[in-house]
Amino acid sequence: MSKREALVEAAKSLLWERGFHAMSPREVLQRSRAGQGSLYHFFSGKEELAAVAMSAVAEEVSRRIEVTCGPGTGSGIDRLERFLMSDRDALRGCRLGRMAQDPDLPESLRSSVATAFERLRSVLERAVQDAQREGALHPDLDASALADTIIAVVQGGYVLARARGENEPMARVTGAMSALLMLLKPPQNEPVVARAPLGRPRSRKSAKRRT
Amino acid sequence: MSKREALVEAAKSLLWERGFHAMSPREVLQRSRAGQGSLYHFFSGKEELAAVAMSAVAEEVSRRIEVTCGPGTGSGIDRLERFLMSDRDALRGCRLGRMAQDPDLPESLRSSVATAFERLRSVLERAVQDAQREGALHPDLDASALADTIIAVVQGGYVLARARGENEPMARVTGAMSALLMLLKPPQNEPVVARAPLGRPRSRKSAKRRT
DNA sequence: GTCTATAGACAGATAGAC
DNA sequence: GTCTATCTGTCTATAGAC
Numbered sequence: 034m035s036k037r038e039a040l041v042e043a044a045k046s047l048l049w050e051r052g053f054h055a056m057s058p059r060e061v062l063q064r065s066r067a068g069q070g071s072l073y074h075f076f077s078g079k080e081e082l083a084a085v086a087m088s089a090v091a092e093e094v095s096r097r098i099e100v101t102c103g104p105g106t107g108s109g110i111d112r113l114e115r116f117l118m119s120d121r122d123a124l125r126g127c128r129l130g131r132m133a134q135d136p137d138l139p140e141s142l143r144s145s146v147a148t149a150f151e152r153l154r155s156v157l158e159r160a161v162q163d164a165q166r167e168g169a170l171h172p173d174l175d176a177s178a179l180a181d182t183i184i185a186v187v188q189g190g191y192v193l194a195r196a197r198g199e200n201e202p203m204a205r206v207t208g209a210m211s212a213l214l215m216l217l218k219p220p221q222n223e224p225v226v227a228r229a230p231l232g233r234p235r236s237r238k239s240a241k242r243r244t
Numbered sequence: 245m246s247k248r249e250a251l252v253e254a255a256k257s258l259l260w261e262r263g264f265h266a267m268s269p270r271e272v273l274q275r276s277r278a279g280q281g282s283l284y285h286f287f288s289g290k291e292e293l294a295a296v297a298m299s300a301v302a303e304e305v306s307r308r309i310e311v312t313c314g315p316g317t318g319s320g321i322d323r324l325e326r327f328l329m330s331d332r333d334a335l336r337g338c339r340l341g342r343m344a345q346d347p348d349l350p351e352s353l354r355s356s357v358a359t360a361f362e363r364l365r366s367v368l369e370r371a372v373q374d375a376q377r378e379g380a381l382h383p384d385l386d387a388s389a390l391a392d393t394i395i396a397v398v399q400g401g402y403v404l405a406r407a408r409g410e411n412e413p414m415a416r417v418t419g420a421m422s423a424l425l426m427l428l429k430p431p432q433n434e435p436v437v438a439r440a441p442l443g444r445p446r447s448r449k450s451a452k453r454r455t
Numbered sequence: 456g457t458c459t460a461t462a463g464a465c466a467g468a469t470a471g472a473c
Numbered sequence: 474g475t476c477t478a479t480c481t482g483t484c485t486a487t488a489g490a491c
Contacts, residue, residue, distance in 0.1 A: 051348065052346070052348065054265055054466095055265075055347065058468085059465080059466080067475080067476095068474095068475055069468085069476080070475045071475060073469080074474060078468070079466095079467065131345050131347070133403050133407040134342050135263070135345075136342070146407045147408050174423070174424070175420060175423070178416050178417065178423075181413060181417050181420070182417045182421055184400060184404065185396065185403070185404060185417040186396045186397055186400055187400065188396075188399065188400035188404070189393075189395060189398065189399035192400075192403075193344075193395065193399070195344045196344040196357045196358045197358050197361070205392055206389065206392050206396040209385075209389035209392070210393055212385070212386070212389075213393070213424060213428070216382055216384070216385075217424070217427060247456080268483080268484065268485080269484080269485065270483080278457080279457055279458045279459075280457090280458080280460095280487090281459085284486075284487080285456060285457075289486070290484095290485065
């Protein structure tokens with residue numbers, strides 16, 4: 034492994050474990066067994082190294098989701114279920130979500146995180162649409178918004194898990210969300226006459242839109 | 245306002261805006277117009293000041309939720325709706341959730357965050373139970389897990405909003421979650437004969453439990 | 456109680472030899 | 474390309490005068 038690769042690998046693990054500010058050149062150098070010279074030879078400084086590392090992480094995460102939950106890996110509802118119930122080390126935190134919450138995060142890293150979340154939403158949106166087509170999910174649901182909501186539940190699971198210092202809240206909320214989806218099968222095919230309206234009249238998109 | 249109060253107020257705002265590590269004594273001192281002496285007279289150091297500030301924030305947030313969404317403030321479903329649709333400056337971030345994600349956060353601050361989330365869950369769990377009693381929400385749902393899931397959606401909304409650099413994802417996911425709840429009215433009262441089972445057989449609690 | 460001055464450690468970056 | 478030595482700034486904390 035080249036020194037450059039070693040530096041990026043060290044940066045990736047440190048970003049995950051300790052965040053951007055605590056990813057000091059000193060520690061990166063120790064882990065990668067490279068000297069200062071190498072770091073500043075390949076990169077303009079700490080930020081560029083971190084940006085390259087973050088970009089790699091985003092690509093890895095995106096690709097993995099696409100492979101495991103993309104179209105062709107099962108029914109829509111199965112893919113949603115598979116995503117929700119993936120094994121997660123909640124206390125370790127999400128490599129993407131944690132960065133998003135860092136107030137000091139430079140824009141060069143944030144944009145990678147944003148792109149990864151976009152790709153993830155795209156995969157889940159497709160799964161929701163398939164589930165609706167397959168009759169496993171209520172057709173009135175906004176696929177794009179529901180996809181983001183499923184992502185939000187997982188991200189929130191990380192937050193609650195870290196707050197409590199236990200993994201349990203993650204399984205708790207992903208399990209509940211999964212149960213919710215199971216309850217949301219559309220009305221049965223038999224000719225149903227004028228069932229009660231589904232919730233009060235409201236736009237299916239978010240009701241408020243700020244700025 | 246005493247110097248001590250001024251220090252705590254400065255710490256509270258800095259924790260929110262910039263996080264724990266960036267809350268430097270230097271900046272706290274500038275904002276509070278106190279000198280180094282005052283800080284180290286009232287507190288053992290940065291960490292103790294931050295812990296006191298965080299505890300105050302947690303208390304404020306908890307109390308506000310209890311006042312606006314607690315029992316006696318409307319029907320269960322209205323209280324859940326009110327919580328989900330509260331005005332939030334998503335880009336500014338959640339004072340509690342952001343701290344939870346900080347890898348460098350000392351235990352003395354984390355525990356305050358944990359307590360606040362516990363109180364919040366308690367308020368929402370009560371609202372879910374009331375909604376179920378009032379026939380506005382499906383009785384099969386686990387009230388405690390659903391309460392945590394609603395919290396998770398909001399926390400995830402913050403993450404997605406910050407990742408994208410826009411407020412919009414917050415309204416998007418809270419709106420979608422709200423719509424989901426509206427679809428989850430229990431089966432109508434009319435004697436329904438043998439409707440299809442609600443989702444596949446599964447425990448209502450989280451399906452997996454780690455550790 | 457509150458202040459200023461200063462210590463000691465480490466951050467991020469540069470210089471220059473090999 | 475890779476190294477070591479060094480620079481400058483900031484961090485958290487302490488000292489000691491008023």
